[in-house]
Amino acid sequence: MTDRPETPMLDRVQHPVDMKPMSDGELGQLAGELRAETISAVSQTGGHLGAGLGVVELTVALHAVFDTPRDKIIWDVSHQCYPHKILTGRRDRIRTLRQKDGLSGFTKRSESPYDPFGAAHSSTSISAALGFAVARDLGGRTDEGIGDCIAVIGDGAISAGMAYEAMNNAGHLGKRLIVILNDNEMSIAQPVGAMSSYLSRLYAGAPFQELKAAAKGAVSFLPEPFQEGARRAKEMIKGMTVGGTLFEELGFSYVGPIDGHDLPSLLSVLRTVKARADGPVLIHAITQKGKGYAPAEAASDRGHGVGKFDVLTGEQQKAPSNAPSYTKVFADALMQEAAEDGRIVAVTAAMPDGTGLKQFAERYASRCFDVGIAEQHAVTFAAGMAAGGMRPFCAIYSTFLQRGYDQVVHDVALQRLPVRFAIDRAGLVGADGATHAGAFDVGFMANLPGMVVMAAADEAELKHMVATAVAYDEGPIAFRFPRGEGVGVEMPERGVALEIGKGRIVQEGARVAVISFGTRLGEVQAAGEALAAKGITPTIADARFAKPLDREMILDLCARHEAVITVEEGAVGGFGSHVAQLLAEEGVFDGGLIFRSMVLPDTFIDQASPRDMYDSAAMNAEHIEAKVLQALGVDVLSKRA
Ligand SMILES: Cc1ncc(C[n+]2csc(CCOP(=O)(O)OP(=O)(O)O)c2C)c(N)n1
Ligand SMILES: CC(=O)[C@@H](O)[C@H](O)COP(=O)(O)O
Numbered sequence: 010m011t012d013r014p015e016t017p018m019l020d021r022v023q024h025p026v027d028m029k030p031m032s033d034g035e036l037g038q039l040a041g042e043l044r045a046e047t048i049s050a051v052s053q054t055g056g057h058l059g060a061g062l063g064v065v066e067l068t069v070a071l072h073a074v075f076d077t078p079r080d081k082i083i084w085d086v087s088h089q090c091y092p093h094k095i096l097t098g099r100r101d102r103i104r105t106l107r108q109k110d111g112l113s114g115f116t117k118r119s120e121s122p123y124d125p126f127g128a129a130h131s132s133t134s135i136s137a138a139l140g141f142a143v144a145r146d147l148g149g150r151t152d153e154g155i156g157d158c159i160a161v162i163g164d165g166a167i168s169a170g171m172a173y174e175a176m177n178n179a180g181h182l183g184k185r186l187i188v189i190l191n192d193n194e195m196s197i198a199q200p201v202g203a204m205s206s207y208l209s210r211l212y213a214g215a216p217f218q219e220l221k222a223a224a225k226g227a228v229s230f231l232p233e234p235f236q237e238g239a240r241r242a243k244e245m246i247k248g249m250t251v252g253g254t255l256f257e258e259l260g261f262s263y264v265g266p267i268d269g270h271d272l273p274s275l276l277s278v279l280r281t282v283k284a285r286a287d288g289p290v291l292i293h294a295i296t297q298k299g300k301g302y303a304p305a306e307a308a309s310d311r312g313h314g315v316g317k318f319d320v321l322t323g324e325q326q327k328a329p330s331n332a333p334s335y336t337k338v339f340a341d342a343l344m345q346e347a348a349e350d351g352r353i354v355a356v357t358a359a360m361p362d363g364t365g366l367k368q369f370a371e372r373y374a375s376r377c378f379d380v381g382i383a384e385q386h387a388v389t390f391a392a393g394m395a396a397g398g399m400r401p402f403c404a405i406y407s408t409f410l411q412r413g414y415d416q417v418v419h420d421v422a423l424q425r426l427p428v429r430f431a432i433d434r435a436g437l438v439g440a441d442g443a444t445h446a447g448a449f450d451v452g453f454m455a456n457l458p459g460m461v462v463m464a465a466a467d468e469a470e471l472k473h474m475v476a477t478a479v480a481y482d483e484g485p486i487a488f489r490f491p492r493g494e495g496v497g498v499e500m501p502e503r504g505v506a507l508e509i510g511k512g513r514i515v516q517e518g519a520r521v522a523v524i525s526f527g528t529r530l531g532e533v534q535a536a537g538e539a540l541a542a543k544g545i546t547p548t549i550a551d552a553r554f555a556k557p558l559d560r561e562m563i564l565d566l567c568a569r570h571e572a573v574i575t576v577e578e579g580a581v582g583g584f585g586s587h588v589a590q591l592l593a594e595e596g597v598f599d600g601g602l603i604f605r606s607m608v609l610p611d612t613f614i615d616q617a618s619p620r621d622m623y624d625s626a627a628m629n630a631e632h633i634e635a636k637v638l639q640a641l642g643v644d645v646l647s648k649r650a
């Protein structure tokens with residue numbers, strides 16, 4: 010396979026309508042070329058490879074049978090959408106995936122009418138598709154009209170509660186709705202949980218379709234050649250189980266399992282379902298993540314997320330690294346603490362690799378819990394363990410913790426339970442873009458009574474914060490840290506518990522104090538050096554805590570400086586807002602203090618490198634320098650001249 014494959018059939022497709030005249034044989038050729046083009050594109054951009062490769066045939070079949078964009082295909086998580094993007098007018102930009110000003114790595118309404126619903130967090134597709142179906146039936150309008158509503162959801166994503174809430178509602182409403190369960194027996198890591206085992210049992214050991222094509226309701230949907238087999242299957246299933254599949258009990262017609270790489274079968278089933286469905290239907294397609302690209306098929310994560318790679322060898326480019334990642338520092342520190350304290354347990358919601366807990370699980374199997382994509386449950390489960398005398402660490406990305414917020418409020422904070430929240434991917438994360446930005450956690454955690462909220466300025470601080478969280482049993486405590494590698498500071502042998510609510514002065518200066526919360530500290534220091542060359546030496550402090558604030562330190566800094574500036578990697582409502590509240594309450598503004606707060610702008614920032622994203626947020630060293638000069642009334646332009 011070359012970097013730019015020959016794609017004569019794919020070259021004929023600008024939009025799905027160009028597939029309509031193709032024969033089934035030509036569609037088969039198209040699928041092969043689409044797979045090659047996907048591999049070629051991702052080799053140049055990096056990104057989510059395995060999931061897209063697993064749905065190539067499904068993507069072709071869906072666009073061949075249905076009439077998008079009138080019919081709505083809603084991809085769950087949508088990390089598998091690259092082949093869909095190639096077929097829907099975006100092939101010319103597919104090599105800009107996940108880059109600044111390029112295509113998003115996920116579906117996005119503003120990008121294309123073929124993306125009727127944006128996603129990136131999982132398990133939303135059935136709810137959204139049902140919403141479209143109800144809108145359709147109530148006479149709602151979109152520019153393209155509304156036809157069939159199709160949710161494509163993975164076996165990992167269907168483990169989340171929201172999917173069941175949606176199926177419960179869909180079964181009750183009885184609207185025509187198509188759900189395709191793309192079952193590749195993989196989440197990012199190995200799938201976990203009873204639902205995963207149930208799905209395996211639905212097809213384990215059985216040939217596709219003829220044996221278990223469907224139980225009762227599904228038979229009528231099947232193409233004629235399958236019906237006799239399905240009838241026989243029904244008889245067999247009757248003998249084996251009480252009632253139908255779980256999906257049928259919820260009110261869906263269940264079709265499957267079918268081989269999701271067998272294009273003729275897929276086309277046949279989709280055409281029949283399109284022609285005959287009169288209520289909710291679930292099609293269970295068995296696929297292979299990474300299908301058709303040996304290095305992805307062989308990888309333990311089936312090529313879930315890859316860097317740029319050599320197509321021929323599969324070898325991925327690795328950026329040189331100067332320091333351990335924050336994630337690794339967290340996980341190592343936690344394992345070190347866990348060796349001394351048997352009450353420490355760890356929880357991840359389907360992200361054992363991403364949170365670093367994989368190693369923890371290997372060493373302390375009985376004390377580490379991957380609960381699947383179930384952040385709400387993860388939080389309350391941790392709360393239960395805390396109530397039961399354990400010291401739970403709930404390791405969740407900032408963006409995914411959003412989903413467990415009521416549980417944080419109602420189950421943890423309200424009961425003052427000592428759950429430790431390790432909030433990874435805080436701040437702007439880069440290629441995953443706005444959906445994955447860790448922008449809001451300081452705001453939504455620090456406003457909760459009794460919650461302690463810390464941010465690590467570097468990897469040594471992170472180690473101390475892990476130790477602080479271990480030692481703190483009075484109530485909930487959270488610490489945040491970003492994606493990517495640390496700054497390379499010297500690391501203590503072991504973390505030391507910090508005094509709760511105490512910051513530190515990093516550099517003494519005059520006139521202006523810059524108080525940093527989190528890893529912008531490096532940029533603040535760089536700004537400090539640039540300012541020193543201009544004759545201004547700022548005092549620099551590391552707040553460590555957004556809650557409780559170090560009132561004494563902050564008020565003292567205000568008393569000793571003309572201007573105070575806060576800097577944080579988060580949206581308004583976070584650290585700076587709490588400082589402003591303190592200063593207002595204490596009447597500090599009445600004395601004429603100049604105060605500025607640097608936060609993320611009030612907009613969702615599209616994907617780019619983290620540095621570029623912070624540039625567009627005006628939060629890099631040069632922006633901090635400019636903010637200091639402006640606060641002090643220094644005319645920046647004439648100074649530069
Ligand atoms: C709410 C939420 N939690 C976690 C994730 C991280 N995540 C992205 S894809 C994925 C696995 C999805 O598995 P599955 O639905 O089976 O899709 P596959 O990758 O196997 O195609 C996870 C855990 C997410 N996107 N959203
Ligand atoms: C699609 C998704 O949500 C994850 O795959 C995410 O892209 C992982 O991000 P990290 O690379 O930061 O772990």
Ligand SMILES: [Mg+2]
Binds near residue numbers: 164165191194
């Ligand atoms: Mg899967």
